[in-house]
Amino acid sequence: MDLYAFELGRKKELCLAELLAVLGEENLVEKNLDTAIFRLNETQTKNLQGLQNSLGGTIKIVEIFAEGNQIKETVKKYLEENFKDITGKIPFSVTILSQKNPDEVLIKTLLISSKKILKELGLNSRFVNQNSKNTKPSTIYKARVVEKGVDINIIYGIKNTYIGKTVAIQNIDAYSLRDFDRPKRDAKVGMLPPKLAQIMINLALPQAKEKETIYDPxxxxxxxxxxxxxxxxxxxxSDIDSRMVEYTQENCDWLIKTFKLEKPPTFRTFKNDARFLAKTDLPEKITAIVTEGYLGPALTKFPTEEEQEKTFRELANLHLNWLKQVHTLTPKDVRIVTCLTAFKKSTSIIHFPRFKELANLAGYKIENTYSYDREDQIVVRDIVILTKI
Ligand SMILES: C[S@@+](CC[C@H](N)C(=O)[O-])C[C@H]1O[C@@H](n2cnc3c(N)ncnc32)[C@H](O)[C@@H]1O
Incomplete structure (x- = not known):
């Protein structure tokens, strides 16, 4: 069986788009409430934790070992076949995916019956689930269930019920290290989450080759x-602010050391206004432009209509000019993934007005847009994918 389920992060549509870009649309088997099932080839399954680490929008990867409704029997058979030669105490969990209200009776039944089976095999198991509820992925990660034990997943798909085990899980420590412990942070320029940056890069380079060069202006x-x-x-x-250029330089140096990147790819930085780029600034063959862009002034309260208009007007000018510049300096197939400012008030979002016309004027068309908002934010991001007309 070569089916794998990917548990999608908070913004499901965006997380699915990343998977389609990386794994190929033709390999999608089905998309459910909170998972997407893909058929993977041998190369893709060689290093599943590596694949997981490269996907900002996936919470965990589940290898499907059976399909159908004989859940209890299938799990029993799986445990008997796979845990007979193992000794010691193992952490164990059961997760139900793609079901609006996860069936707690089923979780409890599976936990009790599995504990019994494991005991008969001479193994002590420790449930990670509490009160027969689904366990948070962060708890599964912290209890090292994937490495030391097993997290059994029941996925209620549209076409079938899938049964599988988690084979890779989001490394929350590595994300938090990059996010909070990098040497240079600046709350004023915004805090792009590393996971979102990964998603944007993957969207910019569908089916990426080994040699790619990304530019962030x-x-x-x-x-x-x-x-x-x-x-x-x-x-x-590059950045208009020389302090930011130094910050990027220092953070990249830190990353290479901290994450022990062997044969690290190359990086360079320079100070520049993105509206006035020259050919000599970018002698390399750029294959993607990925940037958060400038989002406008930081806000503490919701802007008035005049303030919104002023920000949109200023940003329209900036976007038109930098897009025109990179249009002349990059080959035809170079995609841009950038963020547009939007304002959020409770559940409604005011999006950037007339961006389609602006992008067309600069020589681009919009391939797709995905909103990325958080509950407590006033300024939110619309992720937009642009290709040359
Ligand atoms: C939202 S921040 C980007 C934050 C970034 N993603 C990070 O990881 O910290 C926007 C950046 O755009 C820069 N900026 C503003 N106007 C610019 C311009 N005309 N050309 C180049 N950079 C500009 C600012 O100095 C600021 O660092």
């Missing part, structure tokens, strides 16, 4: 260049 503290390096790509970052 608004690099700030360097989250996109850092994630680009980790994914194995050469990166270039």
């Amino acid at each position: 608004f690099c700030g503290t360097g989250v996109i260049p850092m994630e680009g390096l980790l994914l194995g790509y050469d990166v270039i970052g």
Whole structure:
């Protein structure tokens, strides 16, 4: 069986788009409430934790070992076949995916029956689930269930019920290290989450080849260049503010050391206004432009209509000019993934007005847009994918 389920992160549509870009649309078997099932080839399954680490929008990867409704019997058979030669105490969990209200009776039944089977095999098991509820992925990660024990998943798909075990899980420590412990942070320039930077890079380079060069013309503290390096790509970052250029440089140096990147890809930074780029600034063959862009002034309260208009007007000018510049300096097939400012008030979002016309004027068309918002934020990001007309 070569089916794998990918548990999607918070913004499901965006997380699925990343998977389609990386794994290929033709390999999608089905998309459910909170998972997407893909058929993977041999190369893709060689290093599943590596694949997981490269996907900002996937919470965990589950290897499907059976399909159908004989859940209890299938899990019993799986445990008997796979745990007979193992000794010691193992952490164990059961997760139900793609079911609106996970069936707690089933979780409890599976936990009790599995404990009994494991005991008969001479193994002590420790449930990670509490009160027959699904366990948070972070708890599964912290209890090292994937390495030391087993997390059994029942996935209620549209076409079938799938049964599988978690084979890779989001490394929350590595994300938090990059996010909070990098040497340079600056709350004023915004805090692009490393996971979102990864998603944006993957969207910009569908079916990426080994040799890719990413350019971020608004690099700030360097989250996109850092994630680009980790994914194995050469990166270039520039910013109008020389302090930011230094920050990116220092953060990238730190990343290479801290994450012990062997044969690290190359990176360079320079100071520049993205509206006035020259050919000599970018002698390399750029294969993707990934940037958060400038989002406008930081806000503490919701902007008035006039303030919104002013920000949109200023940003329209900036976007038109930098897009025109990179249009002349990059080959035809270079995609841009950038963020547009939007304002969020409770559940409604005011999006950037007339961006389609602006992008067309600069020589680009919009391939797709995905909103990325958080509950407590006023300024939110619309992720937009642009290709040359
Ligand atoms: C939202 S921040 C980017 C944050 C970045 N993603 C990070 O990881 O920290 C926007 C950046 O754009 C820069 N900027 C603003 N106007 C610019 C321009 N015209 N050209 C180049 N950079 C500009 C700012 O100095 C700021 O660092």
